[in-house]
Amino acid sequence: MANDLELIDVHKKFGDFVAVHGVSVAIPQGEFFSFLGPSGCGKTTILRMISGFIDPTSGAIKLAGRDLNGIGPNKRPTALIFQNLALFPLMSVADNIGYGLMVRGVSSAERRKVVERMLELIALRGYGDKRIDELSGGQKQRVAIARALAVEPKVLLLDEPLSALDLKLRQHMRQELRAIQRSTGVTFIYITHDQGEALAMSDRVAVMSQGRIEQVGPSAEVYNQPQTAFVASFVGENNAIAGKVAASEYGYAVLDTPFGRLRAANPRNVAAGEAALLFVRPERVRLAAPGANGADNVVESQVLDGVFEGPVANILLANEGQQRPITVSLSNDGNTPRVARGERRRITFSPDDAILLPPASRPVAEAMPAEARA
Amino acid sequence: MTEALQRFGYAGVGAILFGVLFWGALLIVAPMLLMVDLAFRPYLPNPKDVGGPLDVYTIQNFAKVFLDPLNVWVFWKTIYASILVTVVSLLIGYPLSYILVRAGRSAWIGILMIGLLIPFWVNEILRTFAWQLLLARYGFINTVLMGLGLIDDPIQFTNTDFGVQVGLVYAYILFMIFPLYSTMESLDPNQVDAARDLGAPFWRIHWDIVVPHSKPGIASGCIVTFMLSAGSYVVPELLGGTRSIWFTKLIYLQFDAINWNLGSAYGFTLVSLCLVFILLVMAMFRVSLKDIAR
Ligand SMILES: Nc1ncnc2c1ncn2[C@@H]1O[C@H](COP(=O)(O)OP(=O)(O)O)[C@@H](O)[C@H]1O
Numbered sequence: 001m002a003n004d005l006e007l008i009d010v011h012k013k014f015g016d017f018v019a020v021h022g023v024s025v026a027i028p029q030g031e032f033f034s035f036l037g038p039s040g041c042g043k044t045t046i047l048r049m050i051s052g053f054i055d056p057t058s059g060a061i062k063l064a065g066r067d068l069n070g071i072g073p074n075k076r077p078t079a080l081i082f083q084n085l086a087l088f089p090l091m092s093v094a095d096n097i098g099y100g101l102m103v104r105g106v107s108s109a110e111r112r113k114v115v116e117r118m119l120e121l122i123a124l125r126g127y128g129d130k131r132i133d134e135l136s137g138g139q140k141q142r143v144a145i146a147r148a149l150a151v152e153p154k155v156l157l158l159d160e161p162l163s164a165l166d167l168k169l170r171q172h173m174r175q176e177l178r179a180i181q182r183s184t185g186v187t188f189i190y191i192t193h194d195q196g197e198a199l200a201m202s203d204r205v206a207v208m209s210q211g212r213i214e215q216v217g218p219s220a221e222v223y224n225q226p227q228t229a230f231v232a233s234f235v236g237e238n239n240a241i242a243g244k245v246a247a248s249e250y251g252y253a254v255l256d257t258p259f260g261r262l263r264a265a266n267p268r269n270v271a272a273g274e275a276a277l278l279f280v281r282p283e284r285v286r287l288a289a290p291g292a293n294g295a296d297n298v299v300e301s302q303v304l305d306g307v308f309e310g311p312v313a314n315i316l317l318a319n320e321g322q323q324r325p326i327t328v329s330l331s332n333d334g335n336t337p338r339v340a341r342g343e344r345r346r347i348t349f350s351p352d353d354a355i356l357l358p359p360a361s362r363p364v365a366e367a368m369p370a371e372a373r374a
Numbered sequence: 375m376t377e378a379l380q381r382f383g384y385a386g387v388g389a390i391l392f393g394v395l396f397w398g399a400l401l402i403v404a405p406m407l408l409m410v411d412l413a414f415r416p417y418l419p420n421p422k423d424v425g426g427p428l429d430v431y432t433i434q435n436f437a438k439v440f441l442d443p444l445n446v447w448v449f450w451k452t453i454y455a456s457i458l459v460t461v462v463s464l465l466i467g468y469p470l471s472y473i474l475v476r477a478g479r480s481a482w483i484g485i486l487m488i489g490l491l492i493p494f495w496v497n498e499i500l501r502t503f504a505w506q507l508l509l510a511r512y513g514f515i516n517t518v519l520m521g522l523g524l525i526d527d528p529i530q531f532t533n534t535d536f537g538v539q540v541g542l543v544y545a546y547i548l549f550m551i552f553p554l555y556s557t558m559e560s561l562d563p564n565q566v567d568a569a570r571d572l573g574a575p576f577w578r579i580h581w582d583i584v585v586p587h588s589k590p591g592i593a594s595g596c597i598v599t600f601m602l603s604a605g606s607y608v609v610p611e612l613l614g615g616t617r618s619i620w621f622t623k624l625i626y627l628q629f630d631a632i633n634w635n636l637g638s639a640y641g642f643t644l645v646s647l648c649l650v651f652i653l654l655v656m657a658m659f660r661v662s663l664k665d666i667a668r
């Protein structure tokens with residue numbers, strides 16, 4: 001098996017409640033793979049099934065072709081980093097890192113060597129004798145990673161490990177995690193509800209909703225080519241414009257919306273007459289030059305508000321009586337045009353930057369036509 | 375303190391402080407000191423001699439305690455049996471507490487806890503009588519064992535040290551379980567899972583994670599169980615009868631014979647040894663008084 005870790009149609013039920021619903025995914029050795037989804041969508045349940053703390057109700061989890069069913073967490077070549085880290089407060093940093101080796105009966109001389117190497121890896125040389133409560137949040141984080149890596153797992157499982165850190169440290173730790181993953185070559189399976197985190201670190205991301213995987217792919221693909229309305233709205237900022245398909249051909253469709261007729265890519269082939277949502281990223285919408293026209297969509301609307309966010313300035317536009325404004329992100333590159341509140345403005349975006357998706361969040365595999373699935 | 379002053383005023387706070395001090399000094403410390411004082415004075419049958427030239431400090435009472443081989447034997451038996459009761463209570467209480475904690479908030483646990491508690495709403499004497507019925511020569515246990523054909527003749531449980539020990543374990547095991555339960559409950563379950571995930575087998579998880587965390591609870595449970603066992607009067611009296619004499623009985627007999635001085639010496643000896651035991655346990659578990667009071 002080239003694929004290191006495989007989940008095959010994994011279900012998990014708690015009583016009548018289905019927490020994980022038919023998850024199938026193959027994760028090659030050495031990949032940084034993320035499960036991304038809102039809280040309660042079943043991410044932790046998946047991680048606990050991979051680490052062996054709970055068994056799937058049905059389906060199989062295989063590592064290098066071997067079915068892991070019935071193998072306890074202490075016998076699996078996986079290591080889990082807990083949401084609250086769960087470092088052992090009564091042991092020193094070195095004892096924490098060496099614990100997995102100690103229970104495996106590794107000699108103390110050998111253990112010391114590994115602990116030294118691990119401390120080096122996490123840039124905490126000389127911290128071995130410190131107590132856990134003497135460390136800062138970021139240092140604890142790194143000790144937890146070292147403790148898990150010391151047993152040389154094939155797969156490292158991380159359960160929202162950065163959620164307790166403050167923003168600056170979180171962003172720093174993203175890079176650090178990524179660097180550690182590259183240098184060790186261990187498969188990282190990372191779960192998070194923070195889409196920025198998932199996109200920034202992962203080779204591939206699985207976006208989850210209500211126990212199902214909505215879409216799997218590289219960060220850029222999940223961001224640029226969402227296949228469901230859920231993915232489009234959950235991953236990153238997106239404008240959603242509801243409407244009814246007027247015509248559909250050659251992978252494009254025309255949608256009747258409160259902003260007028262708009263053209264968009266139609267990857268899911270929503271048929272004419274059906275309701276659909278048009279998604280277009282705020283950074284793909286521009287202010288139109290006066291009198292400009294052509295193949296692009298053009299919308300004229302009233303400026304409701306402007307929100308300055310540093311690298312970008314967001315402008316919110318809506319017509320009288322519409323609740324959902326369109327957001328336009330203008331990059332703060334020194335040439336940002338001035339826009340006044342209440343002003344009427346024309347905005348424009350290419351049909352190639354707009355994606356038409358069915359409004360109901362259906363699982364991709366069931367909803368996609370057969371030829372699109374191939 | 376300022377809040378208390380606001381609520382109760384100086385007079386109120388003064389009254390409360392006085393109450394606490396009065397309670398502590400007059401009702402606890404003073405009798406203890408009096409007992410120590412008595413223990414080091416000779417028994418004078420004629421009350422006129424008390425405070426007279428004959429009433430001098432002496433260790434003759436303690437000499438009597440330690441020179442009588444029967445006393446010494448009963449004394450060590452009491453200590454040994456109390457240690458045994460403590461160890462057995464720990465061996466039963468530890469897994470029970472752990473199961474109770476890990477089983478979480480299920481309805482079964484509530485029922486089990488109530489089941490543990492209800493017998494303790496009944497007076498200690500009545501509870502011990504119940505065990506007398508269970509352990510009696512033709513009591514419940516012997517009847518069942520004979521009915522199953524496991525034994526031919528009834529086993530003598532009552533009036534033996536064994537019977538007393540069973541009764542003591544039953545009487546005081548809750549004092550072991552509650553401190554254990556409350557320390558174990560404060561252990562983050564992820565700690566246990568983390569150790570397991572790192573490859574620790576079942577017994578290592580307990581030895582490395584659960585026991586170290588629960589040490590204050592283990593220590594205070596052991597101390598309380600030991601003290602109560604060593605100081606128990608009712609259980610040995612009812613289940614031990616005349617055959618199984620315990621040290622508390624010897625103390626009682628001296629006071630009964632109006633020899634308060636010798637009785638005090640007996641009592642002082644027992645209290646001192648219990649203190650030594652506490653300090654030993656604390657040293658063994660490397661816990662401080664602060665941990666235990668937690
Ligand atoms: N042991 C359990 N018993 C019952 N329901 C559970 C249990 N564990 C998780 N769940 C439920 O399963 C769903 C998914 O939980 P979880 O995997 O923790 O979500 P996430 O990690 O994505 O926030 C939640 O609705 C949660 O309430």
Ligand SMILES: [Mg+2]
Binds near residue numbers: 043044
């Ligand atoms: Mg979770």
